[in-house]
Amino acid sequence: MKGVTVTMDEMFDVLIIGSGVVGSAVARELSRYSLKIGVLEKEPDVCCGTSARNSGVLHAGFNNKPGSLMARFCVEGNRGFDEVARELDIPYKRTGKLVVGFTPTDRERLLAMKETGDKNGVPGLEIVDRNRINKLAPAVRGEFALWSPSTAILDPFQYTLGLAENAALNGVRFFFNNEVTGLEFSDGIYHAKTTKATYRSRWVVNCAGLGSAKISAMLGMGEYTIHPCRGEYFVLDPKIGPLLPLPAYPIPNPAEGGLGIHVTPTVDGNVLIGPSSEYIDGDDDYSCTQQAMDLLIKGGSKILPAIKREHFIRNFAGIRPKLTSESEGGFRDFVIERRPEAPHAVNLVGIESPGLTAALPIAGEVIRLMQQVETFSPNHGFNPVRKGITPFRNKTPEQQAELIKENPDYGEIVCRCETITKAEVLAAIRNPLGVDTVTGIKYRCRTMMGRCQGGYCQTRVAELIMQESHKTPEEVLYSREGSYQFTGTVR
């Protein structure tokens, strides 16, 4: 939280390392118990890594090996999502999904995927012909397809934020810009040294994603290696959105680290093309490359030929924290463990796709492992409900008039492309986690996400940040530490 400093003496019951979707889910689920919980995050906000940088698809579970944790938790996470989305007030949509095929070999592989899905308990899988594709998504190419009705789309940032804010409202404290640099265990207590302070705790949960092998080694379990595998995306203008009502995937290449270059709508009406798949050296290199962009255009156009260059709004990249190396390829199951050599540490390593879908069941498993040695008493004040920012756009004129009447800031349109109002920007700045970076505001309320990319709204957003947070121009950050937006005043 903003301005919170921690003394060396402060003692937690549980420290969670990492506030991606898994760390936030563990925080939220643990806040059901009467525990003092802290989250240590190296970035200035939740959801800055893998959790935010993906296709935003709630998977059904037909890509994962039967009997694996991946398969079990993916199916479980998908099934339970309606309820958590309601509690956290987050946008998502059960669109279903098509995996398209063209050749007889493709058909055999789709049948195999269906069989895997059936074994995993995925509901309603069918092989459909061109006529059905025409009804479901006429602009999508493919001779036939695997149709998965339970697949959904969601906003991965809003989901993670919903979990984290709900955790915060139930007493969990978040410490941003705190990268864990060392973990010591003495007298039954972990001392977590970060770039900012030292925190003490009885329990540690490693949810560090790309950094999970490093944290695991600090916990004395040094045998893991994370192989960062980058995936790049294009974000397309909502103009093309109506052509793609659901995610459309190719058949995955089993040797590759991902599910293949696909096209998917977002809950906000954009379309994503991606991801590429490229093993890289660093776990912090989110740059986009010309080669990958060319591949994306080729791969995306194969499934959705209507894609045009004028639709491109932005690129981004995510990094998969893979346990499999480039030569090994494919997927290895999630590691979720509590070992005798570190009985008060739960170690999560290699949580990649379908980690977003599986986050809550993973959190359940973490708590089950903890409760093997300690019984937690319930937090009677726990409230599972969190309210998101009420958007102005997509409301009826009557509802919009009502919103302005209640709060005149709703009448001030700050972002023209996406019709975002001052009320929403202020709500984003006044968020329960205390984040006030430009991208923090952007992910919370969609300013700067439209086709003009902040040409109209960014001066207004910067001014509101300065006003609300009492910052000088030099202090306004774009995203992480060091990403200063301005060098001062002109005169």
Add this chain to the structure above:
Amino acid sequence: MEMIRKRVVIIGGGPGGLAAACELHRKGIRDILVLEREHQLGGILRQCIHDGFGLTRFGQTLSGPEYADRFIDEVKKLGIECITDTTVIDITPDRVITSASASGLLQISADAIVLTMGCRERTRGALSIPGNRPAGVYTAGVAQAYINLKNIMVGRKAVILGSGDIGMIMARRLTLEGVKVVAVFEIMPYPSGLPRNVEQCLNDYGIPLYLSHTVTSINGKSRLESVTVSEVDASLKPIPGTEKEYECDTLILSVGLIPENELSLKAGIELDPRTRGPVVDEDYQTTTPGIFAAGNVLHVHDLVDFVSLEAENLARAVVAYLDGSLPSCGITIETDSSIGYTVPQHISGEKDITLSLRVRRPMKPCTLELWQDSKLLATKTLRKAIPAEMEQITLPVGQLVNTNSVKVVARNA
């Protein structure tokens, strides 16, 4: 919800909208409403504090705010109603406007609507420049707004991509404020802005302009640290091996303007893929009856004077429309590959019409020609023509032989 009626509603209180408002008033229309989203009238001119505006329209050189003030004073003097701090969020094909402000939602039913919303800037994302996404990458207009309107400085050492007019003007502006401007890089083999700006904004300050070069990577994880620049070949593809890294903390993009037509689309208006503005007839009427467009929302202009002059022409057409006396426009204007676009796209053949156009590539002495079938209707000789400058040619109505389309071509002399 409140619903009011208006004779003419003008969307956007910049140099186009205000010029249209004044001209409408002069022609006897009194029931006019100008809607402006900013707190002040004037549009983008408010941040254009350099001079060079007004030579054509007012016969003297003015700064942007001075130019805007001419119209703002006139609007005030005439008592034309202007509502600021109000954003139009919807226009229906039957001309009902919905606008939002802190005082509520307002619906206006208008006999005629004038679209003068201007344009927006092309962004990094639209170009898909590879690399990281650090702080310190700004479009030229955004940097100009921070510096000139908000008194905030964006960086200390800048590279400029694109030789658009705003980019070159910002090169000078940044230099005057003590920022080191390393260079301007332009992907085309010729500057995309006006020659006078190359002279007055770059050459006068010793800022190098590299043609046939582009940024091929943006580097830096937090704040921009450098850009990689490559030479491009004749097909504008980067040439491997020519990469050079330039250290900088700021990248200014001046890579084109796009008419802002999101509202036009809601009103069912057809856009021309070449101008990215509405398809209009000789009276500036769009494909939705009673909705007119002029200025940068129609096509991107080189000089603001032409924006105001175009809007004044539009105002006269709106008056005729309200009188019920606009002709139907069945003759289509076509172009060949030498011409980027023309405005208008349709004419009636009942009066002389001045076509605005841009050539697609720079030409030495050349002629513009208008053809119908095999008949040459009109020619105009130019000493030179460049895409950065708008050209005009008049089509004399007496020359038309039938209602077939008219073709515009540019030929080397």
